[in-house]
Amino acid sequence: MEWEKILLSSRKEPHISQNGLIVLEKRYLAKNDKGKIVETPAGLFQRVAKFVASADLLHGKSADEAGGTADVFYEMLADLEFLPNTPTLMNAGRPLGQLSACFVLPVEDSMDRIFDAVKHMALIHKSGGGTGFSFSKLRPKDDIVRSTAGVSSGPVSFMRIFNTATETVKQGGTRRGANMAILAVNHPDILDFVRSKENRDALTNFNISAGITDGFMKALEKDGEYPLINPNTKKVVRMMRAREVFDLIVQKAWESGEPGVVFLDRINEANTLKSIGMMESTNPCVSGDTMVLTSQGPRTVHELRGVQFTAVVHGVPHASAPEGFFGTGVKKIYRLRTREGYEIRCTADHPVLRAASISRSSIHAEWTKAGELSIGDKISLHNHRALSGWKGAYGFNEGYLVGLLFGDGTIKKDKAVISVWPRRIAVNGNPINDPVMRKALECARSMPHRADFSGFVEVKGRGEYRMSLAAVKTICRELGIVPRHKTITPVLESCSSDFYRGFLRGLFDTDGSVQGSQEKGISVRMLRAILFR
Numbered sequence: 001m002e003w004e005k006i007l008l009s010s011r012k013e014p015h016i017s018q019n020g021l022i023v024l025e026k027r028y029l030a031k032n033d034k035g036k037i038v039e040t041p042a043g044l045f046q047r048v049a050k051f052v053a054s055a056d057l058l059h060g061k062s063a064d065e066a067g068g069t070a071d072v073f074y075e076m077l078a079d080l081e082f083l084p085n086t087p088t089l090m091n092a093g094r095p096l097g098q099l100s101a102c103f104v105l106p107v108e109d110s111m112d113r114i115f116d117a118v119k120h121m122a123l124i125h126k127s128g129g130g131t132g133f134s135f136s137k138l139r140p141k142d143d144i145v146r147s148t149a150g151v152s153s154g155p156v157s158f159m160r161i162f163n164t165a166t167e168t169v170k171q172g173g174t175r176r177g178a179n180m181a182i183l184a185v186n187h188p189d190i191l192d193f194v195r196s197k198e199n200r201d202a203l204t205n206f207n208i209s210a211g212i213t214d215g216f217m218k219a220l221e222k223d224g225e226y227p228l229i230n231p232n233t234k235k236v237v238r239m240m241r242a243r244e245v246f247d248l249i250v251q252k253a254w255e256s257g258e259p260g261v262v263f264l265d266r267i268n269e270a271n272t273l274k275s276i277g278m279m280e281s282t283n284p285c286v287s288g289d290t291m292v293l294t295s296q297g298p299r300t301v302h303e304l305r306g307v308q309f310t311a312v313v314h315g316v317p318h319a320s321a322p323e324g325f326f327g328t329g330v331k332k333i334y335r336l337r338t339r340e341g342y343e344i345r346c347t348a349d350h351p352v353l354r355a356a357s358i359s360r361s362s363i364h365a366e367w368t369k370a371g372e373l374s375i376g377d378k379i380s381l382h383n384h385r386a387l388s389g390w391k392g393a394y395g396f397n398e399g400y401l402v403g404l405l406f407g408d409g410t411i412k413k414d415k416a417v418i419s420v421w422p423r424r425i426a427v428n429g430n431p432i433n434d435p436v437m438r439k440a441l442e443c444a445r446s447m448p449h450r451a452d453f454s455g456f457v458e459v460k461g462r463g464e465y466r467m468s469l470a471a472v473k474t475i476c477r478e479l480g481i482v483p484r485h486k487t488i489t490p491v492l493e494s495c496s497s498d499f500y501r502g503f504l505r506g507l508f509d510t511d512g513s514v515q516g517s518q519e520k521g522i523s524v525r526m527l528r529a530i531l532f533r
Contacts, residue, residue, distance in 0.1 A: 003054035003093060005063050010071045014041045014078040017480070017490045019303055027306045028089045048084065049074035051092035052099075083288075086305060087128035098127035107158075109137050109232060114158055118165050125169045125177030132180035135159060136211060139232040140188035154189045156196050159203060166205040177205060182262055184211040185245060188228045188237045194248050197258050200319070209260040210249055220246050257318060288325075290346060293382070297390040297500075298493055301325045315386030336370055338379055340523060346370050353380040389497035394475065397443035399499035401472050402479070402492075403506020404440055411483040416472035420456065420465050420510075436509045440467060443502075447471040 016024065021041070030039035030047075039047070053070035057063070076082045083089070085101040092099060103124050107117045121131045139145075141154030159181055166177040181203075183193040194210060197203050219226040219242035227236040249259060290301045295310040295317055307324040310317045336352065337343045346352075348371030355378040357364045365380040401418065405411070409418040422434035441455050448471050456465040476482075480489040492503075508524065516522040 006050040045077040047093040104132040130178040136184035214265040392496035394499040396502035399502025400506040403503040407510025
């Protein structure tokens with residue numbers, strides 16, 4: 001193979017987190033016919049870099065020149081500055097060689113064309129891609145089929161066939177396929193479509209969205225009716241009150257998160273290929289660095305690629321489809337920051353819960369695209385108080401000591417040193433039952449320590465007390481926290497909820513402050529920023 005002739009000069013080794021390595025081994029690293037892993041993360045990135053760079057050979061470049069391109073691409077991958085989509089990681093340099101993630105397939109109103117779409121969907125899923133469909137051209141349920149003198153079963157019944165086929169085909173041999181289904185709001189079966197996922201076990205391989213038109217929105221605004229049109233005869237079947245359909249969409253979306261909506265006229269305003277055809281469907285995508293609270297704790301979308309999980313929204317668990325998230329492409333990322341210090345990196349169309357109105361007893365919130373927010377808008381945080389917690393590494397005591405260390409401590413080669421400045425000092429100079437020191441000692445004594453461990457030791461003339469613990473240094477090493485570089489690491493973020501509670505209490509016990517008044521409002525703030533990695 002031509003790409004294998006390309007030589008890399010870079011010797012950079014990728015630094016992959018523990019969680020990242022688990023995902024690579026489970027989903028992406030090449031295996032032999034016995035299922036044994038035969039590729040390292042560096043080997044994966046080298047394979048991808050050389051295969052992608054081999055395109056230069058088709059345009060008159062030499063193998064040495066293509067090697068230069070491969071070096072640049074490889075180092076971007078090794079530094080995790082850029083990662084291509086899942087099909088590229090899976091298929092580059094392998095027999096399939098299919099690097100695209102998103103496909104939209106036509107579904108025409110004939111048995112032959114419908115099952116052609118099923119076949120093409122299966123082949124795309126096998127190669128690692130995802131598929132989107134518009135079922136709007138299919139005749140409605142109970143419509144006459146002249147060729148057989150029978151009646152049509154409608155779009156939703158055919159969606160079940162696509163769903164069943166998807167269930168049996170694993171994408172690239174490692175994950176089940178993912179589909180997007182769209183039905184135009186003026187289709188006679190729109191109500192059945194909106195209700196199609198009331199049963200949580202139905203259509204589990206589909207996201208669904210109603211295709212909204214400008215005519216529908218104008219009827220909704222006037223609380224009027226709009227026509228339902230048979231796509232086969234192009235005739236109006238009946239008139240439907242727009243508010244009835246819209247309210248049902250909202251109700252079902254509130255219950256389960258689906259259906260979504262696609263504004264068909266709006267996306268076709270920007271369609272530069274109208275001469276070829278109108279846009280009728282899309283393929284689902286989401287920002288890869290979005291943090292998602294799951295039943296196993298906070299995880300990034302990258303960690304949930306190809307993995308079924310349970311998301312937690314306002315304290316309520318919601319099971320994902322079997323394939324979880326999957327890579328689709330690259331989008332521009334924006335930084336959303338609040339005055340209180342909350343921050344998120346997201347795409348412009350990322351939905352954010354904006355507090356539209358606030359009273360003494362309630363907050364009325366609505367989902368708003370990040371790109372449509374204005375300076376001064378108030379953001380409603382998720383309420384997860386009903387969540388009992390999640391399992392993971394370490395508990396409250398370890399978290400509290402690490403939190404104290406982050407706030408006022410240092411990591412040395414052989415130990416971690418926690419410093420405390422007690423606010424109340426006795427006449428003889430000793431601290432009087434300082435709550436932070438008392439809690440820190442309680443946690444420290446629950447951990448392995450030397451027989452001569454004496455707890456806090458006074459630093460003369462500074463009002464400071466220090467406690468040294470080798471066990472905390474060991475925990476920091478396992479969390480990826482190193483001397484002179486105290487940062488929130490992905491491994492720390494994967495710890496238990498009890499560790500989170502302890503860590504935040506320790507952090508705020510050392511570096512937190514309460515500001516404001518009852519009249520103007522009270523806030524609890526950190527005195528300095530904590531770095532994330």
